[in-house]
Amino acid sequence: MSMGEMATATVQLRGVTLGEGAPKICVPLIDATADALAATASALPFDVLDLVELRIDFFDEIGDADAVTDALSRVRSALPDGVPVLFTFRSLREGGQRELATGDYEALIALAADSGLVDAVDVEMFTPADALGRIVAHAHDAGVPVVMSSHDFDATPPREEIVGRLRRQQELGADVVKIAVMPRSPRDVVTLLDATEEFTATAARPAITMSMGPLGVASRVAGEVFGSCLTFGAVGTVSAPGQLAAADLRVALDVLHAAASSDG
Numbered sequence: 001m002s003m004g005e006m007a008t009a010t011v012q013l014r015g016v017t018l019g020e021g022a023p024k025i026c027v028p029l030i031d032a033t034a035d036a037l038a039a040t041a042s043a044l045p046f047d048v049l050d051l052v053e054l055r056i057d058f059f060d061e062i063g064d065a066d067a068v069t070d071a072l073s074r075v076r077s078a079l080p081d082g083v084p085v086l087f088t089f090r091s092l093r094e095g096g097q098r099e100l101a102t103g104d105y106e107a108l109i110a111l112a113a114d115s116g117l118v119d120a121v122d123v124e125m126f127t128p129a130d131a132l133g134r135i136v137a138h139a140h141d142a143g144v145p146v147v148m149s150s151h152d153f154d155a156t157p158p159r160e161e162i163v164g165r166l167r168r169q170q171e172l173g174a175d176v177v178k179i180a181v182m183p184r185s186p187r188d189v190v191t192l193l194d195a196t197e198e199f200t201a202t203a204a205r206p207a208i209t210m211s212m213g214p215l216g217v218a219s220r221v222a223g224e225v226f227g228s229c230l231t232f233g234a235v236g237t238v239s240a241p242g243q244l245a246a247a248d249l250r251v252a253l254d255v256l257h258a259a260a261s262s263d264g
């Protein structure tokens with residue numbers, strides 16, 4: 001088995017296959033208005049990125065369903081057909097910009113899933129269980145895969161806890177599992193990579209994992225070896241500490257992929 005085949009399942013989002021080959025590069029869009037989102041989306045370096053993430057928690061008119069739909073539609077029409085959109089509302093408690101009441105969070109993700117304009121939705125695993133079940137079921141009924149996520153901006157939990165969360169996400173219906181943690185030491189980065197490898201060796205779902213901040217940068221380029229299928233890269237402002245520029249990620253991932261695929 002080559003290193004690119006560690007994940008036992010792949011997920012297809014438009015022209016992008018998660019879980020095989022080099023990690024895919026996802027650029028977060030963090031503008032506050034539809035005009036700015038459309039302008040940013042149309043100027044993206046499509047030779048460098050694979051997907052975009054619409055970070056809707058940055059959007060000013062989050063409470064207005066029509067405004068959200070308009071933003072989605074303008075981003076979609078600015079992108080080439082093959083480029084998928086991941087729709088993410090990141091809550092304040094998980095490192096995002098704002099909080100929503102659970103009912104509003106559920107309605108927002110349902111709106112995105114039903115819009116036909118997004119290719120996957122992020123769902124935070126620590127959403128109250130009954131709402132979480134409904135959100136996942138609704139997305140699946142609409143044919144939209146779920147990227148389930150967990151973030152720890154203060155510390156890196158023990159390896160068993162990281163693996164446990166990823167397995168729990170899989171049980172909860174995630175199509176792709178995800179965890180981002182903050183290292184306090186180089187050993188914490190090793191812990192995240194160790195947990196990623198352990199999960200991916202037996203998993204039925206592709207995983208996205210990262211160790212954040214300057215200490216964790218290696219985890220953002222090493223996914224092909226340890227089992228992370230996607231890495232977030234910035235065009236302009238970063239949306240999380242330690243994120244590399246998407247163009248630099250492209251170079252690093254290509255170099256590592258070529259070396260990992262060679263016989264020597």
Ligand SMILES: O=C1C[C@@](O)(C(=O)O)C[C@@H](O)[C@@H]1O
Binds near residue numbers: 151
């Ligand atoms: O969850 C993640 C990962 C991330 O926090 C990062 O560390 O690159 C960036 C976010 O935009 C994304 O939703």
